Amino acid sequence: MKISEAYKKVMKIERNEKFRELEIDKINVWPLLRRTLWTQLQNTSKKRNHVILESNIFHFLKSFLAKIVNLARSSNKEASYLFFSSPIYLQLLKNGNYFDRIIDPLIYSLNTPKSFEKYYIKFISPAIKLQFSSTVFVSAKTKNLQINSYDLNILNNIACEVDLEPKSLVNAFQKSLRQFNASFKTANEFLIKHRNVKIIYVVCWYNPTMMGIVAAAKKLGIKVIDVQHGKQGKFNAMYSGWRHISHKEKYVMMPDYFWCWGEPSAKQMLKTSKDRKTHIPFVGGYPWIDYWKQNEKFKVKNKSLFQEKNIKKILVTLQPIVWSETKLIPDFILEFMRKNDKSYYFIFRLHPNNKVKMKEIKKYFVGISNSNFCFDNSKLDLYALFDEVDFHITRFSSTCFEASLFQVKTLLYGKDSFELYKDEILDEQFYWTSGCKDDLELFLNDTKSHKTPPKEKLYIQSSLKLAKKLLTLDYN
Numbered sequence: 147m148k149i150s151e152a153y154k155k156v157m158k159i160e161r162n163e164k165f166r167e168l169e170i171d172k173i174n175v176w177p178l179l180r181r182t183l184w185t186q187l188q189n190t191s192k193k194r195n196h197v198i199l200e201s202n203i204f205h206f207l208k209s210f211l212a213k214i215v216n217l218a219r220s221s222n223k224e225a226s227y228l229f230f231s232s233p234i235y236l237q238l239l240k241n242g243n244y245f246d247r248i249i250d251p252l253i254y255s256l257n258t259p260k261s262f263e264k265y266y267i268k269f270i271s272p273a274i275k276l277q278f279s280s281t282v283f284v285s286a287k288t289k290n291l292q293i294n295s296y297d298l299n300i301l302n303n304i305a306c307e308v309d310l311e312p313k314s315l316v317n318a319f320q321k322s323l324r325q326f327n328a329s330f331k332t333a334n335e336f337l338i339k340h341r342n343v344k345i346i347y348v349v350c351w352y353n354p355t356m357m358g359i360v361a362a363a364k365k366l367g368i369k370v371i372d373v374q375h376g377k378q379g380k381f382n383a384m385y386s387g388w389r390h391i392s393h394k395e396k397y398v399m400m401p402d403y404f405w406c407w408g409e410p411s412a413k414q415m416l417k418t419s420k421d422r423k424t425h426i427p428f429v430g431g432y433p434w435i436d437y438w439k440q441n442e443k444f445k446v447k448n449k450s451l452f453q454e455k456n457i458k459k460i461l462v463t464l465q466p467i468v469w470s471e472t473k474l475i476p477d478f479i480l481e482f483m484r485k486n487d488k489s490y491y492f493i494f495r496l497h498p499n500n501k502v503k504m505k506e507i508k509k510y511f512v513g514i515s516n517s518n519f520c521f522d523n524s525k526l527d528l529y530a531l532f533d534e535v536d537f538h539i540t541r542f543s544s545t546c547f548e549a550s551l552f553q554v555k556t557l558l559y560g561k562d563s564f565e566l567y568k569d570e571i572l573d574e575q576f577y578w579t580s581g582c583k584d585d586l587e588l589f590l591n592d593t594k595s596h597k598t599p600p601k602e603k604l605y606i607q608s609s610l611k612l613a614k615k616l617l618t619l620d621y622n
Contacts, residue, residue, distance in 0.1 A: 152187035153381040155308040177399040184383040227262040231349040234498040240445040243277040251433035255614040285328035322354040329358025352384040357399040372401040377544035405430035435608035463540040492519040547605040
């Protein structure tokens with residue numbers, strides 16, 4: 147399903163007051179239900195039972211190991227700032243430590259470095275050395291919230307309204323509700339012990355576990371800020387299209403504030419609720435870029451990642467197969483590569499959430515010389531790559547904005563990317579193709595320099611100085 151179609155279906159449901167005012171255990175669950183709808187409409191494929199069983203066992207073992215790891219760590223009960231993130235944002239630094247691109251620049255900017263605690267909602271191997279130490283947040287088992295027959299009927303009606311299989315939607319929502327409730331109960335007990343906490347920063351607030359943390363904090367009067375982790379476009383249903391945010395707090399699952407990369411993201415969130423007095427977006431920037439330039443750039447300078455100098459280097463940042471796309475690697479790139487032109491070298495960067503096995507990925511490259519390409523399992527320094535490459539290709543990844551900061555031109559491809567980046571494409575910030583080899587050749591031979599947008603249209607701002615200032619504000 148096209149992303150715009152999925153978004154419109156979610157908006158259709160929100161217009162119905164009965165649907166958006168659904169409460170379970172006296173909590174308005176529309177944010178969680180909205181997230182479930184959004185996910186289901188994007189991914190309609192069914193998983194086999196044995197895969198789900200293996201996943202459950204795997205998660206049980208990780209949860210058990212995480213509890214053991216946590217017992218070996220001391221907790222800072224005097225912390226004023228708490229940060230919650232996910233391991234997919236970890237970046238390997240040149241000193242061998244891993245650095246969270248979203249959260250760690252904020253921790254680095256704190257005036258009082260020891261006044262924080264950092265948590266990950268997924269297990270991290272004890273063998274991984276972090277720049278700033280962390281603990282794993284593990285939700286304890288708790289009694290499941292019950293969905294009564296009236297609410298169940300509402301869920302079935304919603305499924306019919308958006309052409310989803312009712313049982314599939316109900317099961318997905320029940321799973322998310324269990325995750326939310328377990329997290330909510332655990333976070334409540336956890337936060338009561340942290341009496342000095344002033345504010346909590348989360349990444350990707352709409353994860354059910356994060357929603358539980360957000361709700362628990364807000365119930366205790368602790369302010370919560372979601373820190374932007376990627377593009378928040380006009381068809382992202384978790385950031386755009388909230389038309390019923392009133393002056394009175396209603397969505398306890400939703401953060402009080404949204405830290406945005408730049409003006410475009412903040413303005414997009416306010417389009418449908420300009421006078422909101424809660425869930426407020428503001429520009430905080432993406433200070434990881436500043437941090438990298440100040441602390442990492444010179445450590446990789448003049449250390450080429452590629453031996454050949456007289457070739458055009460093309461970075462392709464891949465993404466999971468969602469929406470209208472059916473292949474991990476598009477045909478037009480493979481068709482171009484089958485010429486085996488030695489003057490081009492492709493680096494395929496796999497997404498951190500990639501689920502396709504390398505054995506399957508290599509099948510795409512039958513008839514293509516191995517000397518013309520390589521893979522990066524998201525281990526190489528992305529910005530060091532941008533410093534080295536000549537061109538960038540992606541479907542709709544927000545890395546296109548990051549490439550711009552390094553004066554690297556980006557070619558977007560596919561119908562979804564045109565919907566998401568229509569304004570930027572028409573403004574000639576990015577190139578675009580529906581999936582044509584000839585367009586790729588034109589892109590690679592275009593001699594025009596990269597077009598830098600004016601400041602008000604700059605999607606990403608980066609300033610450690612601004613981050614430092616914002617961290618000292620009183621958000622109460």
